[in-house]
Structures are given as C-alpha cells and as structure tokens.
Amino acid sequence: MRGYSAWALLRGGLGGHRHWSPAWRTPEPARHYDVVIVGGGGHGLASAYYLAKHHKVRVAVLEKAWLGGGNTGRNTTIVRSNYRLPALQGLLEHSLKLWEGLSDELNYNVMFSQRGALFLGHSDSDMTRLAERGDALRCAGIDAELMSREAVAKLVPLLDMSDRARFPIAGGMIQRRGGTARHDAVAWGYARAADALGVDIIQHCEVTGFDIAGGRVTGVQTSRGAIGADRVGIVVAGNSGHVAGLAGLRLPVESQLLQAFVTEPVKPMIDTVIMSQSVHCYISQSDKGEIVLGGDPDQYPTYSQRGEPMRIEEVAGQAIGLVPALSKLRMLRCWAGTTDMTCDGAPIIDETPVANLHINGGWCYGGFKATCGSGWVFADQLATGRVHDLARPFSLGRFAAGAMQDEAAVGPMPQAR
Amino acid sequence: MFLIDCPHCGPRAQAEFVFERPVETIFSVDTPTAELVEKLYTRTNPRGVSAELWRHARGCRAWLRIDRHTVTHVIIAVALWNPAP
Numbered sequence: 001m002r003g004y005s006a007w008a009l010l011r012g013g014l015g016g017h018r019h020w021s022p023a024w025r026t027p028e029p030a031r032h033y034d035v036v037i038v039g040g041g042g043h044g045l046a047s048a049y050y051l052a053k054h055h056k057v058r059v060a061v062l063e064k065a066w067l068g069g070g071n072t073g074r075n076t077t078i079v080r081s082n083y084r085l086p087a088l089q090g091l092l093e094h095s096l097k098l099w100e101g102l103s104d105e106l107n108y109n110v111m112f113s114q115r116g117a118l119f120l121g122h123s124d125s126d127m128t129r130l131a132e133r134g135d136a137l138r139c140a141g142i143d144a145e146l147m148s149r150e151a152v153a154k155l156v157p158l159l160d161m162s163d164r165a166r167f168p169i170a171g172g173m174i175q176r177r178g179g180t181a182r183h184d185a186v187a188w189g190y191a192r193a194a195d196a197l198g199v200d201i202i203q204h205c206e207v208t209g210f211d212i213a214g215g216r217v218t219g220v221q222t223s224r225g226a227i228g229a230d231r232v233g234i235v236v237a238g239n240s241g242h243v244a245g246l247a248g249l250r251l252p253v254e255s256q257l258l259q260a261f262v263t264e265p266v267k268p269m270i271d272t273v274i275m276s277q278s279v280h281c282y283i284s285q286s287d288k289g290e291i292v293l294g295g296d297p298d299q300y301p302t303y304s305q306r307g308e309p310m311r312i313e314e315v316a317g318q319a320i321g322l323v324p325a326l327s328k329l330r331m332l333r334c335w336a337g338t339t340d341m342t343c344d345g346a347p348i349i350d351e352t353p354v355a356n357l358h359i360n361g362g363w364c365y366g367g368f369k370a371t372c373g374s375g376w377v378f379a380d381q382l383a384t385g386r387v388h389d390l391a392r393p394f395s396l397g398r399f400a401a402g403a404m405q406d407e408a409a410v411g412p413m414p415q416a417r
Numbered sequence: 418m419f420l421i422d423c424p425h426c427g428p429r430a431q432a433e434f435v436f437e438r439p440v441e442t443i444f445s446v447d448t449p450t451a452e453l454v455e456k457l458y459t460r461t462n463p464r465g466v467s468a469e470l471w472r473h474a475r476g477c478r479a480w481l482r483i484d485r486h487t488v489t490h491v492i493i494a495v496a497l498w499n500p501a502p
C-alpha cells in the first residue's frame with residue numbers, strides 16, 4: 001500500500017497525478033478462510049482490520065452491494081461516549097479513544113472533528129438529569145461538563161434564548177471530546193488498511209445461506225459460490241433479522257427506519273453538535289456547510305429505506321424551534337436507513353446458538369459512533385471464539401436473564417426507543 | 418407513507434395510525450415463562466409479508482390486524498382485531 005502524505009501528494013502532483021492506484025484490490029473469493037465477515041459496512045470492515053492486524057488470520061469481507069452503502073453512509077456522523085449505563089460507557093469510551101487516533105492508525109483522513117457534543121436541558125428536571133448523567137460519566141473517567149444557560153448561549157449564539165422560545169433552554173451538558181467524522185471515509189479507510197494487511201474484500205457478493213453441519217457453521221453460500229470458513233461473523237445491522245433468519249435464528253430485533261436530512265450549504269453557523277434531553281432532534285453542520293438533521297425513527301417495521309414525510313415536518317419543526325435561523329434554509333436531501341431496533345436499545349454482540357456463527361448487530365440508531373470499538377471487540381471474539389469483556393453485557397441471553405441494557409428506560413418495545 | 422383502509426373510517430393517512438407489535442409477539446397472561454420470553458423478545462422480522470397489530474389512534478381508535486409487506490409497504494389485508502380468531 002502506498003502511504004498517503006502531503007509529500008506523496010506533492011510528488012504525485014508534479015508527475016501529473018498519474019501515481020494514484022486503487023485503494024483496495026478486487027480479489028476473487030478463495031474457497032476457504034479462517035474468518036468470513038458478512039457485511040462490508042464500517043463495523044464489518046473495522047472487525048476485519050483489527051482481526052488482520054492483531055490476530056494474523058485469513059479474513060474475507062463479503063458485501064452484497066458496495067462498501068459503506070448501508071447505514072455507514074446514511075447516519076448523521078455523530079461520535080460521543082456520554083451514555084449513562086456503565087456497559088455502554090465502557091464500549092463507547094473505548095471506541096472514542098480509538099476515534100482519537102484513527103486517522104493516523106489508518107493513514108486515512110477520517111476528518112474526525114472533536115467539536116463537542118452538546119445536550120440541551122429545557123427545564124429544572126432536565127438539568128437534574130443531565131447533572132446526574134454528568135456525575136456518572138466523570139466517575140467513569142469520561143469527560144462531561146455542565147453548562148449554564150449563559151454558557152450555552154455563548155457557545156451557540158443562534159439558539160432561541162428568548163422567553164417565548166418553543167423549547168426554553170435552561171442550560172446544557174457538553175462532552176468536549178465528542179464531535180463528528182466523515183462517514184464514508186471511515187469505511188474506505190478501514191477497507192484500504194485491511195486490504196493492505198491481506199484481507200480479501202469481495203463486493204457484489206450476497207450471502208444466500210449458511211452451511212451448518214452438526215450445529216456448527218462451516219461456511220456460507222453466496223451469489224458467487226460457496227465459501228468455507230472456520231468462523232463466520234454477521235455484521236449487517238439493518239438486515240440482521242433477515243440474515244440471521246437464513247441460519248434459522250430469530251433475534252430480539254425489529255428493522256425500522258431512521259431518517260436524516262441536509263439543508264443547502266451555508267457559511268459556518270453551528271460549530272458544535274446540538275442534541276437535547278427532551279426533544280429528539282440533533283443538529284450539526286458538515287464540512288461542506290450543510291446543516292445535518294436527524295430525529296426519531298419511523299416506529300414501525302420496514303426494510304424499505306424510504307422514510308415518512310411526516311417525520312421531515314416533525315424534525316424541521318423541532319430544529320427551527322431550537323435555531324430559528326434554520327427556517328430560512330431549503331432542505332436539500334433526505335434519506336432513510338434501515339436500523340436494527342432491539343428490545344432494549346442496546347446492541348447485540350455474541351455467539352449465536354449455531355456454533356462458530358457470531359453476530360454483531362442491533363445497533364439501533366447509534367452504531368456509527370461505535371464503529372471502531374465494535375470492530376475491536378468483535379475482531380477479538382472472532383479470533384478467540386470468546387466474547388470480549390467489553391461486549392459481554394450485550395449478549396443474546398440478557399433478555400431472558402432480565403439483564404437489559406435499557407439506556408432510555410422505556411421497556412421492551414423496539415419502537416419505543 | 419401509505420393509506421390504511423380502516424374498516425370503520427375508510428382510507429386514512431398512515432399518520433393517524435400507530436404500530437403496536439407483530440401478531441406473533443402477542444401472548445396471554447398464563448403463557449409459560451420460557452415461551453413468554455421468546456414471544457416478548459424475539460421477532461421473525463421478515464423481509465416480506467408481516468402480520469401486525471396497529472391502532473387507529475387518531476381516528477376511531479379501533480385495533481386492527483394489518484398484513485403488510487415490509488419492503489414495498491403494500492397492504493394485503495386490514496381487519497378489525499379479533500383476539501380469538
């Protein structure tokens with residue numbers, strides 16, 4: 001792999017930019033691998049990269065379409081680790097630490113920008129809850145800072161701080177180390193680095209079945225023939241229910257839609273990530289200048305990747321209520337991703353009842369921020385056959401055991417998240 | 418967004434309705450624990466036709482069984498919910 005650097009760019013420019021080569025190979029699938037990963041999104045590619053780097057095993061990533069074409073390319077790119085439950089803190093803080101060194105690690109600029117992740121509080125009770133979460137975070141060694149109403153107004157001057165505001169602002173809590181990253185670059189960076197370590201990335205190769213003998217998986221059937229494997233990892237969040245179904249499994253997952261929206265690009269107006277304790281709307285500005293908006297899922301099962309118009313109205317209304325200046329902007333695009341909504345809102349990282357068949361999914365609408373940490377722990381699991389300590393709370397068996405990781409504390413229905 | 422043909426109210430916008438749960442997850446109070454956990458916490462989650470319980474929350478408030486395709490959103494059947502079919 002040719003390293004990317006300012007010097008290489010300059011030297012290539014002098015030669016008329018004829019030095020560029022494909023960032024990864026397009027290999028034919030081999031007949032057998034130590035590990036086959038189903039799904040070429042951020043999590044699958046990160047898993048493959050850490051597997052090849054730390055465990056020196058022969059890995060293939062099978063992707064039915066193109067790399068990062070699912071939820072990796074459809075999210076609102078927010079990265080943070082300020083969760084309340086210790087299990088989520090552990091996994092996401094590990095992930096955030098990996099994010100902090102990721103561009104250097106991969107020799108690929110993932111444009112990770114620690115511009116801060118701000119949660120607004122709209123009432124005394126919101127502020128009490130934010131303070132409680134902030135205390136818990138600081139006890140766990142994760143940065144959190146409670147902000148007064150005045151400090152919030154100074155950080156985001158365009159917020160409606162008037163006494164007639166639709167969502168009155170009492171203050172906030174910020175994680176300064178949070179921020180955004182370039183989502184496509186994460187998939188491409190992991191793919192390029194994994195390929196350089198010998199991982200076979202095979203696109204347009206859909207898994208159509210699993211070879212199971214005596215309760216153990218021995219390989220996969222694909223649109224490009226059979227491929228044998230000692231271990232198989234399913235990393236297809238959004239389609240976990242469907243793919244696990246090919247192995248005869250039922251998961252605590254409903255596939256639902258989450259939409260995102262961008263406005264036309266404008267000059268810098270919001271230089272942090274705005275979220276809220278009470279309003280489910282999040283606002284940030286991309287490097288291109290577009291305002292990126294997200295909101296609630298569509299709250300019924302669907303794989304269609306087409307969102308409901310009424311959600312656009314709801315999110316736009318909330319965003320304009322928080323930042324009235326947004327009412328002047330035109331909406332440029334909207335799109336939807338199919339998410340695995342689980343019965344407690346937390347992911348699933350475990351070995352399935354089929355031996356050697358592992359699954360990493362159920363990321364609900366919060367998977368992007370976890371990409372690095374999820375890949376790290378899943379690589380360890382696929383190499384050793386044992387679930388990593390950080391992933392153990394996210395077992396399939398937690399529902400029967402009553403050990404749910406319910407961050408939102410809203411009970412067992414997937415659409416209630 | 419789609420239209421749902423409510424047996425009481427006729428075709429109405431989906432926005433008036435609330436998805437409740439897949440029919441397969443409905444259980445009675447005397448269900449044995451193991452089966453109850455299975456019903457409450459697992460889903461077939463088909464990429465295809467799904468039988469679902471919806472509610473006309475902003476209309477007549479009737480509970481409806483809707484058979485619906487989860488990719489195309491084509492509705493195959495709508496009927497008033499009958500808990501003992």
